[in-house]
Amino acid sequence: MRLVFLGTPTFAVPTLERIVEAGHEVVAVVTQPDRPSGRGQQVSPPPVKEAAHRLGLTVHQPERIRAPEAIELLRELRPEAMVVVGYGKILPQAILDIPPHGILNVHASLLPRYRGAAPVQWAIAGGENLTGVTTMRIDAGLDTGDILLQRATAIGPEEDAIELGARLARLGAELLVETLAGLEAGGIQPRRQDHSQASLAPILKKDDGRIDWSRPAGEIHNRVRGFVPWPGCHTRFRGRPLQIWKARLAEAAPGRPGTAHPSKARLVVACGEGGALELLEVQLEGKKRIPAAAFLSGYHVIDDELLGGE
Numbered sequence: 654m655r656l657v658f659l660g661t662p663t664f665a666v667p668t669l670e671r672i673v674e675a676g677h678e679v680v681a682v683v684t685q686p687d688r689p690s691g692r693g694q695q696v697s698p699p700p701v702k703e704a705a706h707r708l709g710l711t712v713h714q715p716e717r718i719r720a721p722e723a724i725e726l727l728r729e730l731r732p733e734a735m736v737v738v739g740y741g742k743i744l745p746q747a748i749l750d751i752p753p754h755g756i757l758n759v760h761a762s763l764l765p766r767y768r769g770a771a772p773v774q775w776a777i778a779g780g781e782n783l784t785g786v787t788t789m790r791i792d793a794g795l796d797t798g799d800i801l802l803q804r805a806t807a808i809g810p811e812e813d814a815i816e817l818g819a820r821l822a823r824l825g826a827e828l829l830v831e832t833l834a835g836l837e838a839g840g841i842q843p844r845r846q847d848h849s850q851a852s853l854a855p856i857l858k859k860d861d862g863r864i865d866w867s868r869p870a871g872e873i874h875n876r877v878r879g880f881v882p883w884p885g886c887h888t889r890f891r892g893r894p895l896q897i898w899k900a901r902l903a904e905a906a907p908g909r910p911g912t913a914h915p916s917k918a919r920l921v922v923a924c925g926e927g928g929a930l931e932l933l934e935v936q937l938e939g940k941k942r943i944p945a946a947a948f949l950s951g952y953h954v955i956d957d958e959l960l961g962g963e
Contacts, residue, residue: 870928
């Protein structure tokens with residue numbers, strides 16, 4: 654099939670690679686412009702651009718996908734379908750109308766659950782034990798288009814957003830190739846979403862990662878797993894921001910929620926409802942990410958010392 658691929662993040666790369674491998678004709682790749690990133694704010698290309706160059710594909714990076722010249726470019730490419738994976742911009746109706754097979758999206762949830770920008774993160778943070786990927790036809794709404802195919806997968810009890818995202822990216826790539834084959838053969842019957850069952854996965858904000866130690870330990874643990882690498886779950890230690898990279902549920906700890914209880918090389922923090930969380934990897938602002946044992950050795954945490962606050 655003659656395709657245009659629109660995508661930006663690492664999550665989109667396996668789908669681009671897989672449709673090329675499957676023999677589809679990708680006439681162009683559209684991705685976001687190069688942006689400053691990282692601590693040094695050096696201008697870097699999107700992961701999809703790097704993958705496209707490696708695959709020998711033509712790349713376009715319009716500042717505005719709604720600009721008349723961008724829309725005209727897509728028309729001139731005459732795609733039979735477009736594939737969108739994490740492109741990062743809402744497409745106007747003028748683009749939705751171009752390809753005869755529609756614009757196909759790979760979404761990292763079992764729609765209509767977790768519509769929005771961060772389905773992997775919010776599924777873990779919400780304590781789900783099952784998720785998956787959906788291919789759908791994009792319409793004018795937010796992840797509201799007709800479902801084409803779906804594939805479910807379990808979420809591991811310790812799996813974080815980076816690990817699950819990588820698995821779903823590969824699963825979504827296979828499902829998209831299967832979807833294209835089904836559309837070509839006329840063997841897929843699109844079905845409408847049940848909008849009454851929808852839930853949202855909005856873009857993450859820094860404050861979403863702030864730990865409220867009065868919440869149950871399981872809820873905090875899910876957020877620690879769900880919010881890596883961004884925004885990360887964070888608290889305060891002696892007035893400085895402390896990010897929790899890894900943790901696990903622990904036996905109940907005494908004291909008020911947020912109090913630290915060091916024991917040998919372990920750092921356990923009391924949570925709400927009598928639960929507790931063992932911190933495994935942490936990072937104090939301006940310092941490196943280190944195991945909890947090294948943190949205890951370097952900062953001599955006192956028993957019953959309170960984390961959090963301003």
